Amino acid sequence: MGDLWQAKDCHKQALNLGLEHKEVAASYNNLGLVHQQLGDLKQAKYCHERALDVYLKFPGPEHVYVATCYDCLGLLHTQLGDLNQVGPELKTVAASNNNLGLVHYQLGDLNQAKYCHERVLRVYLKKLEPDHVYVTTKDCHERALVIYLKNLGPEHEKVAASYNNLGLAHRQLGGLKQAKDFYELALDVYMKKLGPEYADVAASHNKLGLVHRQLGDLKQAKDCHKRALDVYTENLGHEHEKIYGPDRVNVAASYHALGLAQRQLGDLNQAKYCHEQALDVYLKKLGPEHIYVATCYDNLGF
Numbered sequence: 684m685g686d687l688w689q690a691k692d693c694h695k696q697a698l699n700l701g702l703e704h705k706e707v708a709a710s711y712n713n714l715g716l717v718h719q720q721l722g723d724l725k726q727a728k729y730c731h732e733r734a735l736d737v738y739l740k741f742p743g744p745e746h747v748y749v750a751t752c753y754d755c756l757g758l759l760h761t762q763l764g765d766l767n768q769v770g771p772e773l774k775t776v777a778a779s780n781n782n783l784g785l786v787h788y789q790l791g792d793l794n795q796a797k798y799c800h801e802r803v804l805r806v807y808l809k810k811l812e813p814d815h816v817y818v819t820t821k822d823c824h825e826r827a828l829v830i831y832l833k834n835l836g837p838e839h840e841k842v843a844a845s846y847n848n849l850g851l852a853h854r855q856l857g858g859l860k861q862a863k864d865f866y867e868l869a870l871d872v873y874m875k876k877l878g879p880e881y882a883d884v885a886a887s888h889n890k891l892g893l894v895h896r897q898l899g900d901l902k903q904a905k906d907c908h909k910r911a912l913d914v915y916t917e918n919l920g921h922e923h924e925k926i927y928g929p930d931r932v933n934v935a936a937s938y939h940a941l942g943l944a945q946r947q948l949g950d951l952n953q954a955k956y957c958h959e960q961a962l963d964v965y966l967k968k969l970g971p972e973h974i975y976v977a978t979c980y981d982n983l984g985f
Contacts, residue, residue, distance in 0.1 A: 707737060708737035708738050711734035711737070712751070715731040715734065718730060719759070724763050728759045728760075728763065731755045731756050734752050735749065747830065747835065749830055750831050750834070750841070754824060754845060756823045757848055757852070758820075758848065760820040761851070761852070820855075821853065828849065838876055839872070843883070850863075850866040851890075854893075862894050863894045866887060866894060869887050869890075884914055885912075886911070889911040892906075892941075893940060896940075901944055908937055912934070912938065915931065915933065916934070934964060935961040939961040939975075941957045942954045942955075945957060955983065962980070962983065
């Protein structure tokens with residue numbers, strides 16, 4: 684953490700070059716990344732917006748630097764949408780009604796409990812407005828993709844990353860088929876550029892698996908998660924071991940997702956095995972009190 688604060692101070696000093704110098708824009712970008720790592724997402728967004736303002740003037744709106752800013756802003760819009768859409772007052776009102784509903788439920792007054800929980804739902808539905816956040820996110824990633832395609836060509840890794848970002852935005856907007864299309868495009872680029880044994884390929888398989896499961900295509904979901912797991916596990920003992928090792932959290936995530944698909948397909952023994960493998964990794968890497976560990980226990984309890 685101390686290194687991050689030191690990095691922030693260095694980037695702030697670099698801003699003294701002048702408001703519209705491209706090195707100033709780079710410093711704003713770097714400062715934004717540091718603020719993001721420090722958890723100050725609003726300040727990170729401000730810095731990336733300042734960088735974008737400079738880059739739009741020089742070197743111009745179709746430069747890769749501009750695309751990078753759009754991608755950073757798109758991801759931040761998503762994060763801010765998750766973290767800031769519900770203000771503290773709204774959380775208090777909703778939590779109070781939820782708690783009141785639970786009390787009525789325990790007292791046996793089911794109609795009153797139902798009324799309280801419906802009030803909570805109306806508050807959230809009225810205030811959250813998730814579509815606005817993700818439409819903004821989608822717009823940023825679409826702009827980035829256009830620039831990357833023009834400057835870097837259709838088979839560059841940054842293009843694949845934009846496809847992945849757009850897949851996430853569409854998935855959060857409920858556009859699962861569009862999300863699947865973008866994830867498939869990302870996977871195709873990664874396969875051509877990196878080959879089948881790379882982490883980004885495994886991650887793309889996992890993302891496709893999640894969408895297939897949401898679409899109800901459980902066999903396809905299972906196949907995708909198995910492919911991801913194969914990428915991670917087949918590289919053990921090779922030069923990739925430090926990247927893919929058996930205790931990596933991404934390996935646990937693959938086991939977790941595969942377990943969910945197996946359970947929905949009715950293969951409970953295989954599902955149990957997968958969740959146990961995920962739990963073992965999460966306990967080692969994240970500790971016994973992490974939420975992912977709790978999720979594994981829940982899955983094993985079914």
